[in-house]
Amino acid sequence: MANLEVKNLAKSYDGKTKVLQDISFTIENGELVSILGPSGCGKTTTLRIIAGLIQETAGQILVNGKDITKTPVYKRNFGMVFQSYALFPHLNVFDNVAFGLKMHKLPKQEINEKVTGILEMTGLSDLASQFPAQLSGGQQQRVSLARALVTNPEMLLMDEPLSNLDAKLRLKMREEIRKLQQEMKMTVLFVTHDQQECFAISDKVLIMNHGRIEQFDRPENIFHHPRTEYVARFIGYDNFIPVNADNREDSYHIAVKGTRLTTEENNENAKVLTIRPENIQLNADSTENTLTGTITGREYLGQSFKYTIHSELGDFQVEEARQKMRSSGDEVKLTLPAKHLHPLSE
Ligand SMILES: Nc1ncnc2c1ncn2[C@@H]1O[C@H](COP(=O)(O)OP(=O)(O)OP(=O)(O)O)[C@@H](O)[C@H]1O
Ligand SMILES: [Mg+2]
The missing domain is CATH 2.40.50.140 (Nucleic acid-binding proteins)
Structure with a gap:
């Protein structure tokens, strides 16, 4: 696992509108950090630039001190989980999880061991031969998590992974993600616009507004000491x-x-x-x-x-x-x- 440093990141899609401005923050090894903010504030853009799926306009991304800003996406060893689970409908659970390893042409025996291990860890062993259409939302979400973890990534990037689940399942899954993250000492960047969710599971929360950072701190510090009026309003200070x-x-x-x-x-x-x-x-x-x-x-x-x-x-x-x-x-x-x-x- 790794530590991530984002330095003075900026992004404009059209050359005029500044979607991100001067975004700088660090995620220490083994920390879970959430980006919280309203729709359109730049959460997904930030995550995708870190993943290498979108190019930044300015700034740097460092992993363990090494500049990876120009490293292509397939050479960045990050696991990604999206809002839509994007599972292959024609592959069963085992093969969905094995897909990335097969692409990397790993020996069959090694693939079997890795996939079996991760299915166990994510509670999916009994469902290995099921197809996505036969699974509940929560189970599909777990498959997508298993698929992201199986390649042993340096870091996990999750973009609103729980937003398609009902309230009860969300609660359960967020606890599972937190538990797994702590057991595996994983570095995770988690995007959400649900305040309760992110305060519950995060070591630190980054609150964004219009492409800028309003506050980056531990949940309890943000809760008791909001830095700006925007943050205060966002977390329920009404007066x-x-x-x-x-x-x-x-x-x-x-x-x-x-x-x-x-x-x-x-x-x-x-x-x-x-x-x-x-x-x-x-x-x-x-x-x-x-x-x-x-x-x-x-x-x-x-x-x-x-x-x-x-x-x-x-x-x-x-x-x-x-x-x-x-x-x-x-x-x-x-x-x-x-x-x-x-x-x-x-
Ligand atoms: N491919 C694109 N081309 C042009 N503008 C874009 C593109 N993608 C995003 N934007 C704009 O950039 C801004 C930030 O978008 P982004 O998707 O990062 O927001 P978000 O915080 O993830 O929002 P949400 O909570 O709705 O997912 C928005 O104003 C959006 O319209
Ligand atoms: Mg988004």
């Missing part, structure tokens, strides 16, 4: 309080429209303060970071209610356990705990 220099008392205190707010993080460069809906407390025993508001809306979320609350700082979204149902028109005290109130500078 944003605009601030400017006139509001600032010092690096940890801001007065906005008569409400004095304290932050634990230095807010010197903050343009906005943000807090998650579930971190705002209603009618709590606190005097710090409090203001009053009126409930104007309520949404049932199963385990909790989500309220829209109008205040002099604008509307807030607040999630609260469902035990205490509140009604429209109720006046409430909102507390925005300092440790959950994050200053954002971009």
